[in-house]
Amino acid sequence: MTGDTATMPTVRQRVGQITGEIIAPLQQGYLKDQAHAVAALARLRRGAGRKYEQVPDLWGLADTSPLHEKPQNGGRAPSEDELTRAEDAVHVALTLWALHQQSRGTAMHLRDRREKPTGLGAAVRGLMPKDEITEPVRKRLVRAGTAPDLPSLAQRLRDLVLLLRGEDIALDYALLAEQLYRWQQPGGQDAVRRAWGRSFHAYRAPDDEHDPEDSGSNASPLSADTTDKDAS
Template identity: 70%
Template sequence: MPLQKGYLADHPSAVAALAQLRRGAGKEFQQVPDLWGRLDLSPLHHQSAETAPLRERELTWAEDAVHVAVTLWALHQQSRSSAMHRPHTKELPTGLGAAVRQLVPDDERGEPVRKRFVRVGTAATLRELADRLRGLVVLLRGEDIAVDYALLAGQLYAWQQPGGRDAVRRAWGRSFQAYRPRSAADNDNNDNSLDKDAS
């Protein structure tokens, strides 16, 4: 993500863009006209030869999904010296559910965070969803827990489609349930297997 690289390198234009984008967190695309042109949405308008152009409704879904994801990332990245957007991998899961699960201790102290996550899953509108996600992002920022915002944008796009909410909720719930912190034994086993492969 070029904007993240610029911010982490302390480029003034990237720092200013991030500050401007943060103001859009939790708001809808059309509510923040001063952000128009801050996001490069041209790929949504110029499809390749292999794909059909997006219809008006799909284009609106895509614009809204990108807007919500990027403004949430800008809020998350604020005052952080490490990247808060990190691509999801099996080894380092950064899907929304896995990220939130890292906030939840194994005892009852984690119940308020779990309830917030459940509220995200019950949002009825994109505006409500964006607002509830904003609250989770503030918690994740406080613990320096990264999220895959490209994955989140794709999920927000799917969430707006007919039948998409259930699929996205399932993905978030599965990610939350499946996440397990890496133990010292896992790290040792991975280090040993790497040593064996290298010999």
């Protein structure tokens, strides 16, 4: 019993798992120019900057139903507050990823790994020249960390995501979703800021620009009509 409880994923961990599970097939499909995935990303992008409850069109597309399930190994179902935080975290992460992936020919969601960090801090550091700190960019990260509420944070992250998209720099959106959930908890903002700062300082310039290891990242490039099909 104790062992089962110890291995039971927390709500925060389930938020990350669900986010990754939603993104993986959509990312693969988008990189293969599959119509259903292209349309799904267009719908997700329309939800960017809007609250979860304001975009019922995404209900079902961004399936958070596993959050409502009571764990089979005896754990409790999430509380109403936990569900609200979880739904909001998944929604913000998914819509930011859809914006990030738009018109990109490689995967913009990549898992954070020690040898190739893709946490938010590391991704922002990747925007800067090697061994230099670009102060305006650093201040954007700091500004995100000091956002007064989740809608403000989502908007400030959107500005960073647009910069990352312009440089083809990937981000771990499952990790970001977990951090967005944690950010909404009491004392969570300090913990998330610490994680972003640690990620920023842990970054090391990669030898290669792209890593084929991850869902969709080894798929064929987008076709030449990317701009047209992403216009919606």
